Amino acid sequence: MSDQRIEAVLDTIGDEHARHLLAAISREPRSAKELAEECELSLPTVYRRIEMLEEHALVTDRTCVTEDGNEYNVYESNFESTVVTLNDDDEYQVRVYRENNLPDRFSQLWEELSSE
Template sequence: MDQQRIEAVLDTIGDEHARELLAAISREPRSAKELADECELSLPTVYRRIEMLEEHELVTDQTRVTEDGNEYNVYESDFESTVVTLDNDEYQVRIYRENNLPDRFSQLWEELCDE
């Protein structure tokens, strides 16, 4: 991950409202309206933060259909954890997703072997 992207990800997860939304959707997928109500944020604020989170692939959305045929999106977290490290005056950000857990194990093993 290049330095500019690292800074953008750190800025995004450093945003208080973005963290609130991530915490809410880490428990279960929610619509923008549900997020606005739960986090006591305006809908425009929720949509701006969701857009930031989607840009860095931290959130995904799914379309749901109500009984009367109306569609709406629900948002959910797209990662298991993040690790931020500082090494030789450079930040490194690792984003672990469920689908890359074998990669995570391999990385941890390599780090142990390097020590």
């Protein structure tokens, strides 16, 4: 991950509103309106933070349809944990751990071992 990308991810998860949204959707998927009410934020603020989180693939959305045919999006967390480390060269590394199935984890491990 490039230094610029690492800084952007750190800035995003360092944002208080973004963290509140992540905490809310980590418990269960929610709509923007539900997030605004629960986190006591305006809808524009929720949408801006969701956009920031989507840029770094930290949230996903899916479309739901109401009984009367109206559509709306719900947002959910797209990762299990994030780990920030400082290596021996005084460089930060950010790892985002996602819930993968076993073959995906093996492939990821193999790629990491092959690149070292």
